[in-house]
Amino acid sequence: xxxxxxxxxxxxxxxxxxxxxxxxxxxxxxxxxxxxxxxxxxxxxxxxxxxxxxxxxxxxxxxxxxxxxxxxxxxxxxxxxxxxxxxxxxxxxxxxxxxxxxxxxxxxxxxxxxxxxxxxxxxxxxxxxxxxxxxxxxxxxxxxxxxxxxxxxxxxxxxxxxxxxxxxxxxxxxxxxxxxxxxxxxxxxxxxxxxxxxxxxxxxxx
Numbered sequence: 001x002x003x004x005x006x007x008x009x010x011x012x013x014x015x016x017x018x019x020x021x022x023x024x025x026x027x028x029x030x031x032x033x034x035x036x037x038x039x040x041x042x043x044x045x046x047x048x049x050x051x052x053x054x055x056x057x058x059x060x061x062x063x064x065x066x067x068x069x070x071x072x073x074x075x076x077x078x079x080x081x082x083x084x085x086x087x088x089x090x091x092x093x094x095x096x097x098x099x100x101x102x103x104x105x106x107x108x109x110x111x112x113x114x115x116x117x118x119x120x121x122x123x124x125x126x127x128x129x130x131x132x133x134x135x136x137x138x139x140x141x142x143x144x145x146x147x148x149x150x151x152x153x154x155x156x157x158x159x160x161x162x163x164x165x166x167x168x169x170x171x172x173x174x175x176x177x178x179x180x181x182x183x184x185x186x187x188x189x190x191x192x193x194x195x196x197x198x199x200x201x202x203x204x205x206x
Contacts, residue, residue, distance in 0.1 A: 002062070002068055003033075009054035012071055017054065017092045033071035082185060083140040090181050091143065094151070095128055098172055101167070103154045110150040120145060141185075149183045151175060180204045 010017070014031045028097035039059075041049050047057045072196060076082070092129035098104040098136020108126035116122045123130070130139075155175040157168040184204040 002073070003015050003061045004056045004058060005033075006054040006056065011074055035060065035070060039063050039081060079137045082188065083133060083137045083144075087140050087144060087181065087185060088135060090178070091147075092125055094174070098154070099172075106154050107150060109140060110154070113127075114146050116152075141189075144182050144185045149181050151178050 004141075005011055006017075008017045012033060014033060032050045033053075033055075038050060038053075038055050042059060043059060043195050060070060060178075062068055095104060095107075098107050111126055114120055114122055127143070152175065155171040157163075157167060157172040159176070163171070181204075184201060187197060187201050187204065193201075
C-alpha cells in the first residue's frame, strides 16, 4: 500500500510476481523501481506501462520528497522473505529436481529419519506431505539445519552409481546451491556480525 504496487508484487524491484525461482532475465541491480520514471509515465497518462510494472496509476505522496525513495524503505524480513519465501521455494525446486532424477524416495526416507535430538526438527511425514499451515519459521529453520546432510549422499557426484557425466555435473550444481542457501540462512540469523561473517554471507550469496 505504501509503495502503491499491486498485491504480491515486490516493492523494491520489477521482477514479475509470477516469475519462478531462478528467473534469469532480471538482475538485482538493473531492475530497481524508479519513482521518477513512474511519475513521468503518470504525467504522460501511460497507464498500460504502469500496469505492466504492477504500479497503481495514482500519484504516490512519497514521490514529492526529494530525499525519500519509497521503493528503498524496506528492510529485509528474515521470516517472510527468506524462510517462508526463498527457502520454501528452494525446497519445492529441489523436490522437483529429485523427482525428475528418481531419488526423491531416498530423500523422503532421510527427511523423516532425522533422529529426535535437542535443536533438531523431527518430521514424521515427507516435506511435500506437510500442510501449508505447518510451514512456520521454526519448522523451516529446522529443515535448513539438516537439509544439506539429507541431500549430500543422494547428490554425491563422486559416487560411482552409473550416472552420466552430465547428471553428475547437474547434481554437483544443485548440491552447491543447497549448501550455499543453508549456509546463508544459518549465518543471517546471527544477532551480531563482523567483517568475517559479512564476507561469508556474501560468498554464500554469490
